[in-house]
Amino acid sequence: MKAPGLYGxxxxxxxxxYAPIALLPIFAFNDSVVIAFPLSGFTTSWFSAMWExxxxxxxxxxxxxxxxxxxxxATVLGLFAARASTRHxxxxxxxxxxxxxxxxxxPEMIVAMSLLVALLAAGLDLSLWTVILGHVLICTPFxxxxxxxxxxxxxxxxxxxxxxxxxxxxxTFRLVILPLVAPGIVASLLxxxxxxxxxxxxxxxxxxxxxLLSVYIYGQFRFxxxxxxxxxxxxxxxxxxxxxxxxxxxxxxxxxxxTGGSAGGGFV
Amino acid sequence: xxxxxxxxxxxxxxxxxxxxALRGITATIRPGEFFSLLGPSGCGxxxxxxxxxxxxxxxxxxxxxxxxxxxxxxxxxxPTNMVFQSYAIFPHLSVAENVGFGLRRxxxxxxxxxxxxxxxxxxxxxxxxxxxxxxxxxGGQRQRVALARALILKPKVLLLDEPLSALDKKxxxxxQVELIKLQRQVGITFILVxxxxxxxxxxxxxxxxxxxxxxxxxxxxxxxxRRPTSRRVAEFIGVMNFLPATIVSEGSxxxxxxxxxxxxxxxxAPPGGVASDGGTTVGMRPETLTILYDGQAPTDxxxxxxxxxxxxxGDMTYYxxxxxxxxxxxxxxxxxxxxxxxxxxxxxxxxxxxxxxxVLFR
Ligand SMILES: Nc1ncnc2c1ncn2[C@@H]1O[C@H](COP(=O)(O)OP(=O)(O)O)[C@@H](O)[C@H]1O
Ligand SMILES: [Mg+2]
Numbered sequence: 001m002k003a004p005g006l007y008g009x010x011x012x013x014x015x016x017x018y019a020p021i022a023l024l025p026i027f028a029f030n031d032s033v034v035i036a037f038p039l040s041g042f043t044t045s046w047f048s049a050m051w052e053x054x055x056x057x058x059x060x061x062x063x064x065x066x067x068x069x070x071x072x073x074a075t076v077l078g079l080f081a082a083r084a085s086t087r088h089x090x091x092x093x094x095x096x097x098x099x100x101x102x103x104x105x106x107p108e109m110i111v112a113m114s115l116l117v118a119l120l121a122a123g124l125d126l127s128l129w130t131v132i133l134g135h136v137l138i139c140t141p142f143x144x145x146x147x148x149x150x151x152x153x154x155x156x157x158x159x160x161x162x163x164x165x166x167x168x169x170x171x172t173f174r175l176v177i178l179p180l181v182a183p184g185i186v187a188s189l190l191x192x193x194x195x196x197x198x199x200x201x202x203x204x205x206x207x208x209x210x211x212l213l214s215v216y217i218y219g220q221f222r223f224x225x226x227x228x229x230x231x232x233x234x235x236x237x238x239x240x241x242x243x244x245x246x247x248x249x250x251x252x253x254x255x256x257x258x259t260g261g262s263a264g265g266g267f268v
Numbered sequence: 269x270x271x272x273x274x275x276x277x278x279x280x281x282x283x284x285x286x287x288x289a290l291r292g293i294t295a296t297i298r299p300g301e302f303f304s305l306l307g308p309s310g311c312g313x314x315x316x317x318x319x320x321x322x323x324x325x326x327x328x329x330x331x332x333x334x335x336x337x338x339x340x341x342x343x344x345x346x347p348t349n350m351v352f353q354s355y356a357i358f359p360h361l362s363v364a365e366n367v368g369f370g371l372r373r374x375x376x377x378x379x380x381x382x383x384x385x386x387x388x389x390x391x392x393x394x395x396x397x398x399x400x401x402x403x404x405x406x407g408g409q410r411q412r413v414a415l416a417r418a419l420i421l422k423p424k425v426l427l428l429d430e431p432l433s434a435l436d437k438k439x440x441x442x443x444q445v446e447l448i449k450l451q452r453q454v455g456i457t458f459i460l461v462x463x464x465x466x467x468x469x470x471x472x473x474x475x476x477x478x479x480x481x482x483x484x485x486x487x488x489x490x491x492x493x494r495r496p497t498s499r500r501v502a503e504f505i506g507v508m509n510f511l512p513a514t515i516v517s518e519g520s521x522x523x524x525x526x527x528x529x530x531x532x533x534x535x536x537a538p539p540g541g542v543a544s545d546g547g548t549t550v551g552m553r554p555e556t557l558t559i560l561y562d563g564q565a566p567t568d569x570x571x572x573x574x575x576x577x578x579x580x581x582g583d584m585t586y587y588x589x590x591x592x593x594x595x596x597x598x599x600x601x602x603x604x605x606x607x608x609x610x611x612x613x614x615x616x617x618x619x620x621x622x623x624x625x626x627v628l629f630r
Contacts (some may be wrong), residue, residue, distance in 0.1 A: 160323055161356035163343045165370035165421065175372075179360045 028231040046232040059216035067196040070135040075188045078143025086151040104141040112205040126208030134202035139192040150184025183251040190248035274299040280329035291481040306468040307478035313461040349418035350427040364398030370421045388416040508551045509598040529591030533623040554601040556625035560618040568622040575615045
């Protein structure tokens with residue numbers, strides 16, 4: 001780093017970005033209902049309060065259903081799209097791939113509103129399934145991006161070699177392609193799960209009467225006495241998210257190394 | 269040859285969109301032959317190999333393998349196996365699993381599988397390497413694994429796409445010899461794609477020289493080297509000297525010529541005759557010319573000239589000699605003999621030559 005000014009700027013920037021997250025565990029272990037300095041002592045009671053909250057468990061269960069289904073659906077769709085875009089040329093390819101990736105930059109607000117209008121117009125009841133629908137839309141671009149990089153690092157002649165040795169296209173996919181892109185699939189599942197778990201707007205708009213974890217947490221802020229327990233929950237979520245993202249990156253890199261490429265890009 | 273051809277290509281055409289990659293390839297490849305496709309990069313060698321393997325559909329024409337029309341037969345049901353340019357070793361499998369990959373569908377018991385894999389590894393000199401991870405192999409070893417994997421199914425035809433181009437020179441020369449031996453041992457028809465003329469000459473029974481999607485000449489290495497039918501083939505394979513000539517008379521397969529620097533002589537005319545207004549070109553290889561030392565009588569004819577350039581190689585010396593009455597030098601390769609000093613630039617020399625070694629181009 002040549003200029004000390006730039007170094008300082010970088011530091012300040014990172015601090016601004018991540019310091020607030022550090023407040024979560026600090027207040028989660030602080031022995032006071034009031035979220036303010038100075039700290040008043042160490043306690044784990046907020047964690048037990050969180051643990052005993054049955055509505056938290058209900059929201060968590062809902063979120064697991066939504067995020068799990070979303071991860072699987074988005075990854076399967078991503079698999080098809082990534083495969084098509086890396087192996088085949090077809091008319092309108094650039095446009096189609098662009099539209100698939102669009103939700104990445106589309107404001108979630110717009111996705112949520114338009115889906116809500118469409119669902120109501122279609123006469124469908126809001127449920128966990130409608131949230132899954134919205135989340136698949138948001139998560140598929142992540143899956144496509146990760147899986148495209150997995151497919152791109154896959155030498156095409158590996159497939160041809162398997163065909164050449166007598167395997168059918170289907171058994172070639174199972175014996176050669178799938179094992180080699182498996183790390184990418186795991187990475188995609190983990191990322192989609194995390195993105196879905198953290199998502200708020202679509203979850204808030206489309207969930208109906210079933211609260212999801214993100215919506216539940218937002219709701220708790222209306223009751224100041226519940227806030228420290230939410231801090232405890234947030235601390236757990238941060239830890240789990242970091243773990244999942246690290247695992248996803250590990251699998252993504254391992255996949256690229258396995259197929260002989262060099263790791264680059266990615267989200268983390 | 270009364271055998272049915274192993275591969276019969278008849279007017280094979282291939283278009284990639286508008287691009288005409290194969291322009292009417294017609295050739296037959298004999299059973300047990302070591303056949304090479306030789307040509308500069310981009311001439312369509314790989315494309316032709318891939319159409320035989322079944323990875324590319326042909327636009328028109330016919331490919332028969334062992335008498336059977338291959339139209340509509342996918343790659344996994346053709347009696348061919350391929351060694352890919354990148355070797356395409358499955359990175360998630362061990363060496364033994366790679367080599368035995370093609371056996372999966374044969375329904376063999378484990379003992380028979382192990383035995384066949386062992387035999388295949390032994391054949392390529394990798395006995396005992398079965399348990400190794402594929403990604404831990406050197407370039408030469410990967411190539412051997414690719415060979416063993418392709419040969420284990422005993423295909424009728426083995427297709428090799430520039431299999432030696434990724435190896436260093438020494439390894440390449442060693443593998444050339446090993447491949448020839450292997451081919452004799454297994455007796456399978458080999459089709460080798462290469463852009464290296466030396467490699468093709470060393471290894472092949474016959475060579476098809478390709479330019480821009482067409483076969484320019486198909487012949488055994490010696491004929492190709494000694495009797496190229498076009499200047500382009502002559503230039504692509506080895507070094508060829510060219511001298512302008514005029515045709516004095518032509519008839520019954522012979523032509524009388526007046527060659528610049530060499531004088532009047534009679535040579536074999538190319539089939540179909542020389543369709544020209546009298547002006548033409550003759551070619552001669554550097555080793556068909558000799559520099560005569562003082563007092564040495566020529567075995568056939570001789571011409572005078574001046575040494576223009578001397579390139580010393582230890583065992584050989586290349587001389588560029590400008591024959592009297594010509595404006596461009598010819599290259600002459602001479603074996604260095606004990607007791608005969610290397611000549612200097614500007615030395616006057618007598619060059620021995622023979623009309624029988626001249627090639628007349630259409
Ligand atoms: N899949 C393809 N699509 C379009 N053009 C191709 C394709 N494969 C090869 N070509 C073109 O066909 C020509 C011959 O290619 P190739 O057979 O690979 O040449 P070689 O192996 O002799 O170097 C090249 O000009 C190449 O660009
Ligand atoms: Mg090629």
